[in-house]
Amino acid sequence: VTVRTRTDDPLEALRAVVGAAHVLTQPDSIAPYLVEPRGVWRGAARAVVRPASTEEVAAVVRLCAAARISVVPYGGGTGLVGGQIADRGGAQVVLSLRRLNRLREIDVVSDTMTVEAGVTLAEAQAAADAHERLFPLSLASEGSCTIGGNLATNAGGVHVLSYGNARDLTRGVEVVLADGRVLGALGKLRKDNTGYDLKDLFVGSEGTLGVITAATLRLFPKPRARATAFVGLASPQRAVDLLGRTLAAFGQDLVAFELMPRIGVEFTARHIAGVRDPLASPHAWYALLDLASPRSNDCVEPLSLLLADAIDAGVAEDAAVAQSVAQAHAFWRLRETLPEAQKPEGVSIKHDVSVAVADVPRFIDDAAAAIERSFPGARPCPFGHLGDGNVHFNVSQPLGADPVWFRAQEERIHDLVHGVAIRLGGSISAEHGIGVMKRDLLPRVKDPVALETMRAIKRALDPDGVMNPNVLFARPAADRSSVP
Amino acid sequence: VTVRTRTDDPLEALRAVVGAAHVLTQPDSIAPYLVEPRGVWRGAARAVVRPASTEEVAAVVRLCAAARISVVPYGGGTGLVGGQIADRGGAQVVLSLRRLNRLREIDVVSDTMTVEAGVTLAEAQAAADAHERLFPLSLASEGSCTIGGNLATNAGGVHVLSYGNARDLTRGVEVVLADGRVLGALGKLRKDNTGYDLKDLFVGSEGTLGVITAATLRLFPKPRARATAFVGLASPQRAVDLLGRTLAAFGQDLVAFELMPRIGVEFTARHIAGVRDPLASPHAWYALLDLASPRSNDCVEPLSLLLADAIDAGVAEDAAVAQSVAQAHAFWRLRETLPEAQKPEGVSIKHDVSVAVADVPRFIDDAAAAIERSFPGARPCPFGHLGDGNVHFNVSQPLGADPVWFRAQEERIHDLVHGVAIRLGGSISAEHGIGVMKRDLLPRVKDPVALETMRAIKRALDPDGVMNPNVLFARPAADRSSVP
Numbered sequence: 001v002t003v004r005t006r007t008d009d010p011l012e013a014l015r016a017v018v019g020a021a022h023v024l025t026q027p028d029s030i031a032p033y034l035v036e037p038r039g040v041w042r043g044a045a046r047a048v049v050r051p052a053s054t055e056e057v058a059a060v061v062r063l064c065a066a067a068r069i070s071v072v073p074y075g076g077g078t079g080l081v082g083g084q085i086a087d088r089g090g091a092q093v094v095l096s097l098r099r100l101n102r103l104r105e106i107d108v109v110s111d112t113m114t115v116e117a118g119v120t121l122a123e124a125q126a127a128a129d130a131h132e133r134l135f136p137l138s139l140a141s142e143g144s145c146t147i148g149g150n151l152a153t154n155a156g157g158v159h160v161l162s163y164g165n166a167r168d169l170t171r172g173v174e175v176v177l178a179d180g181r182v183l184g185a186l187g188k189l190r191k192d193n194t195g196y197d198l199k200d201l202f203v204g205s206e207g208t209l210g211v212i213t214a215a216t217l218r219l220f221p222k223p224r225a226r227a228t229a230f231v232g233l234a235s236p237q238r239a240v241d242l243l244g245r246t247l248a249a250f251g252q253d254l255v256a257f258e259l260m261p262r263i264g265v266e267f268t269a270r271h272i273a274g275v276r277d278p279l280a281s282p283h284a285w286y287a288l289l290d291l292a293s294p295r296s297n298d299c300v301e302p303l304s305l306l307l308a309d310a311i312d313a314g315v316a317e318d319a320a321v322a323q324s325v326a327q328a329h330a331f332w333r334l335r336e337t338l339p340e341a342q343k344p345e346g347v348s349i350k351h352d353v354s355v356a357v358a359d360v361p362r363f364i365d366d367a368a369a370a371i372e373r374s375f376p377g378a379r380p381c382p383f384g385h386l387g388d389g390n391v392h393f394n395v396s397q398p399l400g401a402d403p404v405w406f407r408a409q410e411e412r413i414h415d416l417v418h419g420v421a422i423r424l425g426g427s428i429s430a431e432h433g434i435g436v437m438k439r440d441l442l443p444r445v446k447d448p449v450a451l452e453t454m455r456a457i458k459r460a461l462d463p464d465g466v467m468n469p470n471v472l473f474a475r476p477a478a479d480r481s482s483v484p
Numbered sequence: 485v486t487v488r489t490r491t492d493d494p495l496e497a498l499r500a501v502v503g504a505a506h507v508l509t510q511p512d513s514i515a516p517y518l519v520e521p522r523g524v525w526r527g528a529a530r531a532v533v534r535p536a537s538t539e540e541v542a543a544v545v546r547l548c549a550a551a552r553i554s555v556v557p558y559g560g561g562t563g564l565v566g567g568q569i570a571d572r573g574g575a576q577v578v579l580s581l582r583r584l585n586r587l588r589e590i591d592v593v594s595d596t597m598t599v600e601a602g603v604t605l606a607e608a609q610a611a612a613d614a615h616e617r618l619f620p621l622s623l624a625s626e627g628s629c630t631i632g633g634n635l636a637t638n639a640g641g642v643h644v645l646s647y648g649n650a651r652d653l654t655r656g657v658e659v660v661l662a663d664g665r666v667l668g669a670l671g672k673l674r675k676d677n678t679g680y681d682l683k684d685l686f687v688g689s690e691g692t693l694g695v696i697t698a699a700t701l702r703l704f705p706k707p708r709a710r711a712t713a714f715v716g717l718a719s720p721q722r723a724v725d726l727l728g729r730t731l732a733a734f735g736q737d738l739v740a741f742e743l744m745p746r747i748g749v750e751f752t753a754r755h756i757a758g759v760r761d762p763l764a765s766p767h768a769w770y771a772l773l774d775l776a777s778p779r780s781n782d783c784v785e786p787l788s789l790l791l792a793d794a795i796d797a798g799v800a801e802d803a804a805v806a807q808s809v810a811q812a813h814a815f816w817r818l819r820e821t822l823p824e825a826q827k828p829e830g831v832s833i834k835h836d837v838s839v840a841v842a843d844v845p846r847f848i849d850d851a852a853a854a855i856e857r858s859f860p861g862a863r864p865c866p867f868g869h870l871g872d873g874n875v876h877f878n879v880s881q882p883l884g885a886d887p888v889w890f891r892a893q894e895e896r897i898h899d900l901v902h903g904v905a906i907r908l909g910g911s912i913s914a915e916h917g918i919g920v921m922k923r924d925l926l927p928r929v930k931d932p933v934a935l936e937t938m939r940a941i942k943r944a945l946d947p948d949g950v951m952n953p954n955v956l957f958a959r960p961a962a963d964r965s966s967v968p
Contacts, residue, residue: 018555065615075650109724109842110873111731118696165675168652170769183933191649191914192870193638193688194922194930196938200684205676221732224604240593247595248705251778253738294735295786356672358593375620378525388674389594430675438678454680454947456912460944472679 010067014049014093016349019395024101026415032455033074033094036085037141041436045072045086052099054174054182054213055401061211062180064093065466069138070466071095073207075149076120078141079354081435083471097148097205099318100213102346110218112171112188117148124217133219136163136255140336148212149337156202156431161387162255163220165431167203172216175202179464186216198354201457206261206433207468209461223255223292227299230308230326231281236361238244239287239386241315243357249306253299256290258335259360260319263396264381267341269335275334278320287316287317287386290328290337312342328463338383339394346381346397349413353421354390354430363424369414382396390430393417433471440474494551496575498533500839501543506534507584515534517558517578520569521625522910525920529556529570530577538666538697545695546664548577548951550898556952557578557691559633560604562625564836565705565919567637567690568935581632584697594653594702596672601632601696608701617703620647620739624820629947632696636884638688640915644872646700646739646776649915651687653702659686659694670700685941690917693945693950706777707739709785713791716767716802723771723870725799727841730773733790737783740774741871742819743844747880748865751825752818759818762804771870772799772819774812821866823878829863830881830889833897835903838874838914847908850875854900859893861885874914877901917955924958 015023024030025047033042046069064071072086074096086092099115107113108131113448115124121142121192128135137158149155151173155166163169172186175198185199202209210247233239239259246254262284270277275361279286300321308317322328342348353362377398384392395413397406419427422445433436434442443451455473499507507930508514509531519525535541548555557569558580570576584600586606591597592615599608605626612619622665623629623641629921633639635657639650647653657681669683686693717723723743729740746768752759769826775783784805791803806812826832840846852864868876879897881890906929918926927935939957 107840107842109728110840112840154674155678160675167681173849177933177937181933182935183937184931185934187909188842188873189909189911190839190841191640191644191869191874192911193640193913193915193919194911194926195636195688195934196941197651197681197684197688198934198937200681201941204679204681209680221735223735233660244593248778251705251707253779260776294732295737296599297781308490354673354675356591356594357597357674358672373498385675390675398719403633405602425671425673426677427673427676429677430673431677431753432678442678445666449665450679451660452665452681453667453682456944457680457685457941460940 002143006017008067008069013063014047014060016305017063018049018051018056022477024050027110027308030094031315033077033096034086034406036082036199038080039286041082041085042327045092047092048096049121049181050096050099053416054100054176056093057095057100057211058094058180058182061176061178061466064177064415065464069093070465070469071211072467072470073097073148073152073211075117075146075152076141076144078145079149079153079435080432081437083433083435083468085436085470087470097146097211104214106131107188108133112216112301113219114186114214114216115147116214116221117146118431119147121150121208122144128219129222132222135169135217135219135221137166137169147215151203151212151215152205153209156385156388158256158258158385159192161257162252169218170199170203170215170318171218173199173212175210175212178422178466183210186214188216188423199410206435206471208472209467221294223294224299224300225293225295227291227303227304228322228331229459230278230320230331231287231289231307231316232279233285233316234283234286236364239285240357240361242287242310242388245310245315246306250291253291253293253330254289254387255292256288258288258384259386260286260288260338260383261381263379264338264383267345267381268337271341271344272337278331279318281318284345294341300432312389318462334477340383342394342396346401347403349395349410351393351417352412352430352432353417353420353426354388355400355426355429357386357389359424359426360389361392362393363420363426367420368469371395371413374412374416388430417470435471441449443474494547494553495531497547498531498544499963502533502535502724503542508534514578517561517580518584520566521562522564525566525569527570532578532580532880533579534583538584538660539651541660541695541697542664542666544579545660545662545950549663549948552948553577554950554953555695557581557632557636557695559601559630559636560625560628562629563633563637563919564916565921567917567919567952569920571954571956579695581630581695581697584915588698590615590827591672592617592703594672596699596700596757597703598670598698599631600698601630603631605631605634612703613706616706619701619703621650621653630724632664635687635696635699636689636691636918640869640872640874642740642742643743643867644869647704648734651684651899654683654687654699655702656700657683657686657696657788659696661694662948663952664938667694690919690955691940692956693951704914705778707778709777709779709783709885710812711775712806712815713773713787714762714804714815715762715771715773715791715799716799717771718767719769720848722799722845723769724809726794726839728770729799730790734775737775737777738773738871740772742772742868742869744770744772744819744822744867745865747863748751748822748867751816751829751865752821755825756817756821762815763802765802767801772815775909794898802964824878825841826865826878830885831887833879835877835898835901836914836916836925837877837901837910837912838872839905839908839910840861841870841873843908844870844873844908847875847910851901851904854881854904857899858896858900872914890933894948919955923956927958
């Protein structure tokens, strides 16, 4: 798209590229793009621009770069760390990718699917399913989050254990760079050793190096047999033991292994209609696990046998294996509604930590002890993807405490929990990314040479700081007063 | 390691770091580091330096950078594209990593293993095996190639189909950068979204961005059941059909799916002692496939049933399922000795191409037709990792032709074969890398924006061109006369 315009007004030039109807400037029309799910950050932008093709994205970025207007790529807007939020006094354009919504190709022989950035995750899953294939990325926000956002943030979710994260599920990307050039690295190749792994550099770069406009994704055979179990356990260490037994027995057929504490089950049973504890007596901890196999044999019986052995060996205390799809959904509902069920319990300070699987029990113990020392009565509810060592160590306020006071303790609580994770060699962001939320924290926890290397790459690929300048990197101290 | 020396002689300073015994300068002692398996390239270097620790590597690189001596990292020396060969008139130091040979840690709960760069692949496999785990990377050169070299070249091999390549098998890396800083990105984390994916940038960068000194690798449960089959087929398309059936039935339990033409079986039966065709009658094409499952059930019977179905459906013509470990080894020997068996047939021009799996039949047909048009009687022997779309399209000289003449046709034959691959969106280097061999070819086949992006990253991380300057990037034309 070559733009010929007599005007020096960049908005006029943008209208010439995408059509006037797709350059939003009225406060009412851009407002939905300036908020995010948790309501923590609020943005400001000069315009929201909605191109419909890679060529239009390239032209928009070229124009913005020339006019020194920075660009904030925007997918489904479901990110949890503010990475989609434009700030800096509104001298920015929000670039919505939602109109790039074509399924370009599905190849069931090569097990790949090429989709544009604005396709939602649910649409991508459905396209694979319609061809008897599985696209295994699965997130709470899958109905509205987009593939472009999933890749920009290297989304995780409940099936990483077996299938990997968004990066692992991507074969190639098409990227509009910070100066508007289009980098063509799509393709269905499983093996391609012709230079640096650019694909994986753009995946997870949170829109700071370019705009992902399309991707070639991996597909898998659709499982024929499934089994879901809800298991009562004495401790996180017992859950790790059970994970080891299940992996040894089922390998990559173990597609999810989630951990929940008793308090989480209580929260959901108390606040979510229709949820009930599947086990007869209470247990201190629970595992929720899914097997899925493309092999036609039954998964329910072998899983039941494994769990019976685990109970005999004192590893597990009790277990229920779902006898129907409806029952499996009911087990999963307990896990999936947990974040929702924490809300009526007051303020919850959230974390997205990962450590080595072997270190999860120690992480949970040490973090809970640190919280109890400084905030007696605060209620840790550590749950998440044990199979990946990824714990959402969320802390609900003490019963009856002032929510405003507890919210004000957020930084101190983050420091306590992150401190334990860092001491164990863990990560302060396992799957949500850095965004705005953790950009000033990163320099305190990241290997300094790694951070310098990141900055060198950013300077090399986006020397003028056009692409999503709000996120990932800490701002100069003088600039921080304007952070919302 | 801080080096205090009164001398300006960089070799003296290097001796102070690693000890005089580990700075080799005598022609006899450095000669083994200047040759490679195929005898195509021959290097020249000022010295071979053999540090014993990450700190020593860092000190060596710092000294070399200060003295403007470039550094060529060297592992097992088994690379096939000359990436380990120092040239440029000997103004280089070969940096051998072989003394960094410690297994730093194995964690069977988190399924990770941290090893230093100089550990051989076979040693890494054995360490995993000793702990009842599998490290699945498997290559012909596994006895002598090293983990550092495997990662620097993103090695592939026969198990990529299920377990991935070296990149997929790596959780973290420790890297000495071009200025001697140490980047610490080791760690056992399955999920870590705290910035750019530096690990995957260094893996596969062929030593041009830094020296990988250690890595944390993924381990898998050890399979309990295995099955190996040798299948006769009418065409590559039938092999693709069989691959689809096998993936649908067994998913990630299908750990290898190799393709061979009849001429390959004839070569091995003719030239390799003890090899014989496992099937009663000849077939135009063959598949060799391996199932492996951590589930305790038998793999032999379900594979036999699947193959019987495939024969009934006209997909396969005949099949033998190994009834013993010895028989499975005999099947694999047919495949593994094929490169050796091509040697007595005269000159063979080799390729390492990948295309989408669906395009493999067309690639083989079109490439064979192109060869036959220009070189009547030349004998294509396309074999390799069909499950990854990776075909080693090797071409043996016509019977009775002059080997010197055929060797002289190498460039033209490369152009023909690569041309077909590129037209199908394929890669000219699926698993061997670019090295010296393909550095001048790369600009003709790679997306120009991708190549510019690679150069920008190289400039950002190694502005003085210290790290392995011979490989990956084409030289200025004026400089090419010195290419060996």
